[in-house]
Amino acid sequence: SIQETDFIGDTIVVKAFMRHGPRELYLGARWGGFVSENSNDPWGGFFVIQDDTTQINTYVGYLEEGDEVYFTGKLTTYYGLTQLNLLTNPPVPVAIVSSGNTFPEPLVLTMADISSNYAGEKYEDMYVKIENVKVTNNDASSGQAIISDGTNIGYIDDYFMCFRKLTDQLIVHWPANGSKINVSGYLRDSGYGYFSINPRDTTDIVTLAVPPEVTAINRSPALPTSVADSTVITATIKDNVTPVANITAYLHYSIDRQPFVTKTMTLGRSGFVAGIPKQSDGAFVRYFISAYDEENNIGMMPGDTTQQVFFYTIRDDGYSINDIQNPQGYKYMDSAYEGYVVTLTGVVMTDSTDFVNNLYIQENDSIWSGIWIYDDDFPKPNKGDLIRVTGTVVENHGHTQLSTVTALEVVTPNYGVFEPVKVNVADIKNGGALAEAYESVLIEVDDVTVTNPFPDGNYNYGEFSISSDGINSTRVGDDFLSFKGQLDTLYALGDHIDKVIGFQAYSFNYFKILPRDTNDVIGHTSAIEKKAPVAVSNYRLEQNYPNPFNHETNIRFSIPKSENVTLTIYNLLGVKVRTLCKGKMSAGTYNFRWDGLDNSGRPISTGVYFYQIQSKNFTTTKKMLFLK
Template sequence: MCWKLRAAGFRSLTPCLPSNAGPERFDRHRVFIKTSFNIRNPLMLPKSFLALCLATGVSIVPAAAEIVINEIMYNSPGEDVEFVELYNASDQSIDLTGWYILDDNDAHLPCLISGTLEPGEYLVIAQDIVLFRQNYPGVTSLNPQDYGTGSQGWGLGNSADAVRLYRPDGTLHDAVYYQDRGEWPVAADGDGPSLELLNPALDNALAASWAASTVDGGTPGARNSVFVGDLPPVCRDGSRQIPLPAHDDRVPVTVFAFDYEGPVSVELFVNAEGGYSPQPMSDDGTQGDAAAGDSVFTAIIPPHPDGTLVKYYASATDQTGQTRTWPARAPLEYAAYTVGHVPPGLRITEVLPINDTIIQDPFGDYEDWIEIQNQDDRTVNLGGMYLGNAFDQTTRFMLPPLDLAPGQFLLVWADNQPEQGPLHANFKLSGSGETVALFETTDRGNVLIHGWRYGVTGRNISIGFPHPESTAPEFLALPTPGRSNAESPLFSPVCINEFQTTSNFGGPKDDWIEIYNRGAEPFDLSGCFLSDKRGNNTKWRFPDGTVLQPEAFLTVYEDVLGFGLPSERGGVIMLTAADSITGLDFYDFGPQQPDRTEGRYPDGASTWRFLDSPTPSASNIASVVHENGSSGIPADFRLEQNFPNPFNPETVVRYQLPRRERVRIGVYTLLGTRLRILADEIQEAGCREVVWDGTDDAGKAVSSGIYFYRLETEAFGQTRKMILIR
């Protein structure tokens, strides 16, 4: 078999050389491969060389054929002529028979590909072949099947979508998730240009690898108009280690930067209300930089007085003078924070993902909506704040400059029709469960103000916090847009009341879920479902004849459920009605500790607490509630070094929280690409740990190499490095 060296950030490398060629030359700092080579067994390589590969982020992978998504026309002006272009960047002829493409919707019919693609050749897959040929008569490298015609045809979204390329066995080969905002080229959305990859060797998952074509209509079946041989540097994934700096904080700022051909110099431009001035960013392991030679550059912004608006951006320059910035359109776009700022007490109090008959928008349509309430004691202007449906999309939809008085509500229509007005968001909500999140303005740090996830829900059933003191949302029987949720009865009389994920003794009774009937009538649970997966809410079915009397408890143990609950990274529990589509209850939980449970306190209430004494099939009032101020609460935030390190197959990450916080812990590649979210929820104060098993969010095992893991809260951020050895 032929094997290749692969470096982080590269899609394809040089062709394989004769078997006696050696890995004589490569640049450690840029992990830029000069040669690749044939070997029969990579384990026969010297251990010193394998260690060097590991230390520099280089992995050894089979030299698979490289078919690249190279150009996308998702919104042409006038009559929409969509297409996707593939390019063979390998040195082999590739038979594409049985391959297929899809957008981001798994329910759509795959578009099958056929034929053989020679090295350096292109294949165009059109939405409508007839329409494409009318507009591009000279293009002959056209797939015989299109994806937009017929009763099951589909098209690419204009604001955001995905192009996914699969092999015949269903393995995902390549994927591009594009947007018409942020760092993605906006001119490709209806202005005439297509979305073109700068060079097939680049990682096409990164926005910085793409540009709007210089030719209206793009260049299907031909070399991209924006192709560059001498590639510009990469400058991306900037991060501020202190989300909300105080007046005495020295603020580390990091950015990932490198150049494909050689060294790169990186500067941080800072404007503390006196104009931008540059300062060098270092990658030498000193002056706040975590590690030398990892392409993560660091600079420290000095302390500033309370109220100071600090704007900044990073700029990377290569040896030929080419420059790239983070954010991509700096200094027009920038990152920022206001020293000493405290976010207002705004809350997302209710959402309605499936609005059939509850309330119409100003255009007479029944649309999804999100309710925001000002629970602060001062009027808050919403101008420049952002609303989104993912925790990692902090600038999805900008709110208009409206004043919200104390106690006042505001409805935002999540209808993906922003052209209808400033309170119509550019996204919709999903009835199968999703995230809702509210973020601060850019100038005030763009931190999370409030956000949460919900489970699968039925029509005209909203999800919200019944009372201001509620710690978790509930399904509400009568949606109350613009009014207090206390007016609505709870939708479900039965609820998840307590659960345990681990004990010091283990065994088949280790994990359990307790259901409680808080209603006044018996409830028939026959055919209802319990699950620990949002995408599969029917994992375990209650037997026929299961009836729960009022104020009665029912505990289902792990050996009956057929699944356990995660302890280290948290998870979700979902209770679904017998129709399999109507949610009765859900709860998103964080990391758990042995022989301590989490439950509603008192029983059936919308306030959750940690319980020192598990009470399966009994009232939670009998347990001692864990108080945040008790002994054992850490004095400050801390992220520990993972152990073991290096590791195989899994490693433990420990951290501590001095108070209740929303916590996000992620694993990232050397390029800053997110691989796995280990925790993303509100957690109580305490010492906690999560386990990473060396897989990504899709459950796929990642290769040996150096990875970053990062802890982020609203008031703290820290990154550490770990090494996986397969």
């Protein structure tokens, strides 16, 4: 039950069973794997990793499936995954207790059990099985497949080398879209609000029914206008039993969200073909394809039309950024125009020196209005210019961008930039309602506190986490050249920042804000005051000041050694109102400012409140009075 603890950063010893060999995962030059207790009890899974494989004296490289082992390492988190980083300097050898152990059958779960991080956390790293689900997209981004039980969607991922090597060869290796399957695998936190199932090999996937497979869908013209007589949709369809000539295929299309119309597709030299009639400028067209074999198994593309369909808008005067970015209410967030060459107009929001070979442009200051442009060779306009740019829409690990720029012209020099859009952290965090909608838009969050200076545990990638309510948090990243983020360790737990401005971005499974330079981080004040050079020899919690208070107050405490500390505010009934800090701190004296807000960001009422410091060896409480 290690994942229930608060001992991130501590060195611990764990006894667990190796579930597979240490070289079976896609870990680069590392050893590691899923380990567990020999049961299916919740919280029984874990992950171990050795970063330096030149240190062979840990003997991790010699472990085998079924070994019962003592591991020694530091507890960390890596993009949401709790893991044990094994000690290598100096190396601490593993101790094998027994070998050849066998394991129970995988724990059978439902899609609802893993539909969110909250639901699935207790099964993280465990070997689980999901039954009777449909493959809805066998070629999703980053080598994944999307599955559905009709209500919830989930993801199969290629963390094991058996599948990863096929991904690297651009081979689609998951069952055909529409297939009914049982899938077993290890549950892994994606860092994006969901868990993925990672099969070890092909025996972990059992196909229950195989429908016709619909692939290679094309439309002509690619970007229809009102001039075109019709839009021709072509698809390649195959089946493992039924001859192609005996497959029945249908094109389903809808105009302006009206009910879908069904047309029978005809088989020609280029595949199955049907046309969508000519439409007027501005018409919104959706479509998908279904196919039946001789056993009446149905294959569809996309596989789950409640989550995704193909669509386009008739545009005689060209497309907007909103057209490219907006998923039109569907959950599948990759651009509907991925792979298409489009021409877009927008205001340059960054200097060419801010982020080399990268630009962010916006067409207004609202959702779905920004896009990231990347190419290593294209004309670099100035910040504030209104430009028209032509390029190919691509998905860069979940972040939509315009690449392979073929034309760029300045329409209006010095047009002027848009002001940042003020947003709430809760809306733009991972899983937030507007996180995707503000992608590549300049945004601003106000009155925030640093809640995690090093969200990647032992690794400092320049990012830190902030929150405005103590509950919802998002990351701040350092992609721009003039902003080093946390690389200089400037931001400490509890630090207050008046404003953070930057572009909403997505990378390495996290949404984050990317400030352009230090001017985008306004009003950074430290919450920590160390009383140097006087050494702290005792625990101490001081009376808050001022007291009584009517706006904000300061709470100071001292700890004589490095340990995990929590500072919490309670009301007169003992109900928790606000957590001011929670984490590991070095010996010293600290000052935290409380702004009179609860964990939800709501102002508190007049009355008596208690503040309590709690550590492993010390707990004490004091009283204070808030007056409006």
